Amino acid sequence: MINTAFLEENKSKHDIKKELDSLEIQLFRMRQNIKEIAKRWEIISIDQTDADNWVVIFVDKADDNCQLMLHDCHTAFRGNWNAAIQAEYKDSNTIHIADIKGEQNKGYGSILMNHLKELAHEENIQYITGDIVERDFDHVNRLKHFYNKHRFEVKIDHQDQSGEIIWNEG
Template identity: 60%
Template sequence: MNQPEVVEKDEVKQEQDSLEFQLFRMQENMKKIAKKNEIISIDQTNKGQWVIIYSHKWKNKFQIMLHDCSSPYRGKWDGAIEATYKDQHTLHIADIKGEKNKGYGSVLMKYIKEIAEEANVQSITGDIAKRDFDHMERLKHFYWKHDFDMKIDYEEQFGEIVW
């Protein structure tokens, strides 16, 4: 009867070791990232992975990036979202990049919405390009999950999103 307890303790120990490792990486990565970028936050993906959220801003354009704390930071992001202010009321997403099905896009979307709200931006827009039509079902699910409306022209292979 004690066998399940031993397994549970081993699992808890492994989880604790993993968390300690991620926290160590997070501390080291934040030092490197902060040298050239503004750190926005530390967050977790829907899969429980700790990530560092940071940004780089230009005049009317910015990029929000994400680095997964399971690996050392070597100057490259694991996920990114680029956006431009079309005017004082509209933010336009140029691109979302990163490995699929890691939860990175959802974390990045959370922060672009926060930035929009802080800047009193009323809408976020974006285009769906021809290159996106090979994963349209995944895009529809993603944007629906984040409260975006979509207009899709399947014949012309073009679309728009609006939040």
């Protein structure tokens, strides 16, 4: 286990200043980004990635679908998100994930998935489902790992290049 107190003590003044400058810029951009995002969408949270980047999470809900979106505060918001989960309400008990889009290896998908599960909980929705389709099979092992990490049951048929995921609130 790494002794974080030891690492903190051994950071140079330059490294600490660099971190503080980055945080100050992110907080300034966060304030500006929230103003712009709130003009069109409902902001549901701010969060932080594993790399300590601040992000704004916002949602667009319609009658039978919703889109959770995320914007990283390292850049100014210009109307585009960095990652999104598109989902539809199948019935009063189920949200079905239609697609997850955005930059990979930044933790955005995990942040959005946690907020989708929180949304399901708040709306008393018991299941989140999704399909794994042929176009996903170039990264199917990565998908399986991602969904397992988020406590989904993952069923994959490698021969037919298809699969399904199910998360149960219970």
